[in-house]
Amino acid sequence: MSSRLRLVLSALISFVFYFAWTYWANNMVSTDSALVLRSAMVQGTLSATITLMFTFALEKSVQKFGQSSFSLIFVVPIICTVHSKTTQNIAIFKTFNAALNLSAQKASGAAVPGTLLAPLLPLLVQASIAITVNWLNHTPNLWLTVAPSIFFTGVYGYIYTFTLLKERKDSL
Incomplete structure (x- = not known):
């Protein structure tokens, strides 16, 4: 799979997963369906966008610190x-x-x-953006909304880092 296709697929999966998660997490604590839907759209879009930016930053970080x-x-x-x-x-x-x-x-x-x-700086940026955007949006269940995003971004970051290093090693 090409790097560009992998990136787009990751962003799409991120959007769908975090949209659904945020809708579920906030639907439990709020009866305002417009706020719940807006929170889900914000978190889904944010997650997809951050996945793209995070992956780009991670690739640069691995180039600089990976070896x-x-x-x-x-x-x-x-x-x-x-x-x-x-x-x-x-x-x-x-x-x-x-x-x-x-x-x-x-x-x-x-x-x-x-x-x-290598993944720590992009992860710190992602976590800060996710918390700030959801706080500004008045997301009803902020920590339940952003915690999985931060955790899975960290897991994704390390898996992607090792994948990049393995591809480099195999190409040498």
Whole structure:
């Protein structure tokens, strides 16, 4: 299946699924059928549009980070530096600092593959847009409406990432 066809099919499936889900979720809590239908149209259209944008952003993110690794030896000292300025509770600070120092020693040389990080930025953008648009729309059951969208977008993001990397590996 071509990438363009896969993208259009994903957007269509996203629209149908989230339209039906939102209609069901909001029909349980509201008797205003116009608001329920509008909420379903908003979420269905939003999900289809975000599927298109998310997939595009994910492909760019995988191109940039997919073959990279990020060393934990650099991440832990950054966390320590941020938290070292907190002086409100010395006991908590010392315990946290000791735990981070121990983690830095244990993680020396360890790395996180870029494939684990590639879907996170597009997922954060998608979640923010979905929550904001449904909040502005006054969707009656906001969290039940957007939670599956965020969860399944994350699952889709990782599956799509590994599919892209497998296609690249197979083409080499």
